[in-house]
Amino acid sequence: xxxLRPYKACDxxxxxxxxxxETAFHKWSADRFERYPITQEDLNAHYDALAYTxxxxxxxxxxxxxxxxxLIMRFTDERKNILRFGFVIVDDTKRGMGYGKELLQLxxxxxxxxxKVDTITLGVFENNPxxxxxxxxxxxxETGEVVDYMxxxxxxKCIELELKKSWVC
Numbered sequence: 116x117x118x119l120r121p122y123k124a125c126d127x128x129x130x131x132x133x134x135x136x137e138t139a140f141h142k143w144s145a146d147r148f149e150r151y152p153i154t155q156e157d158l159n160a161h162y163d164a165l166a167y168t169x170x171x172x173x174x175x176x177x178x179x180x181x182x183x184x185x186l187i188m189r190f191t192d193e194r195k196n197i198l199r200f201g202f203v204i205v206d207d208t209k210r211g212m213g214y215g216k217e218l219l220q221l222x223x224x225x226x227x228x229x230x231k232v233d234t235i236t237l238g239v240f241e242n243n244p245x246x247x248x249x250x251x252x253x254x255x256x257e258t259g260e261v262v263d264y265m266x267x268x269x270x271x272k273c274i275e276l277e278l279k280k281s282w283v284c
Contacts, residue, residue: 122173127155184218
């Protein structure tokens with residue numbers, strides 16, 4: 116059983132160890148970091164720069180033994196009705212075992228129950244089908260919007276997804 120707690124700076128070492136190659140790095144972070152490989156100092160500096168008021172939440176998932184997942188949540192509107200998930204990642208040795216789905220379910224419950232949002236959004240690159248199908252399995256639907264990113268000299272299409280509270284509650 117997973118639990119979700121606020122991120123701690125000491126989590127960074129474990130989280131960045133899950134990003135094994137440059138392609139995985141870009142799928143996870145899009146264009147949010149300047150270079151690969153990412154270090155724990157890079158991750159903590161990024162979060163320190165974004166940690167303002169009550170708009171941004173870094174979360175870590177853990178089981179009885181260890182840290183197994185991570186994501187961020189941030190409000191994208193002034194009324195705090197829309198929350199965006201990002202930097203969703205699961206320990207690479209545990210992928211395909213349901214941890215991603217459970218992490219998302221916990222974060223969705225947190226968002227709808229505690230943060231009282233109406234909608235959760237996220238983006239997933241079309242070249243990342245495991246993540247896409249994981250998001251779909253917990254109820255996310257395509258919005259119809261696709262955003263192009265230039266990554267490593269290529270155009271990557273990012274599919275926008277959303278989940279509305281009215282769909283699950």
